[in-house]
Amino acid sequence: MVALGPAQAGFSSVIRIVLLKGRHYDPTDLFLHRGDTITLVNGDDNAVHHAFIEADRFAFDAGDQEPGKQATLTLKEPGDFIIQCGIHPKMKLTLHVQ
Ligand SMILES: [Cu+2]
Numbered sequence: 001m002v003a004l005g006p007a008q009a010g011f012s013s014v015i016r017i018v019l020l021k022g023r024h025y026d027p028t029d030l031f032l033h034r035g036d037t038i039t040l041v042n043g044d045d046n047a048v049h050h051a052f053i054e055a056d057r058f059a060f061d062a063g064d065q066e067p068g069k070q071a072t073l074t075l076k077e078p079g080d081f082i083i084q085c086g087i088h089p090k091m092k093l094t095l096h097v098q
Pocket residue numbers: 020023048049050085086087088091
């Protein structure tokens with residue numbers, strides 16, 4: 001079980017945890033500030049996920065994530081970005097970075 005509690009307020013950048021489970025992201029939308037980091041955790045027991053972003057300004061590829069594996073991404077660009085899954089095309093997480 002991964003805690004999804006409210007982010008701690010402060011001057012340092014925020015780390016948010018995203019669960020990849022049951023073929024969807026949890027949550028499916030995240031509102032972030034530049035410099036925030038998200039940690040993607042594969043919370044499934046036997047499914048592999050492959051999170052990636054294809055954006056104009058940058059690309060991100062977590063590679064194949066086995067169950068229990070984590071990947072991190074620090075958002076340096078403002079804008080809306082969609083994290084997809086290379087294995088489950090319906091999985092989408094929208095990042096709103098300001
Ligand atoms: Cu997936």
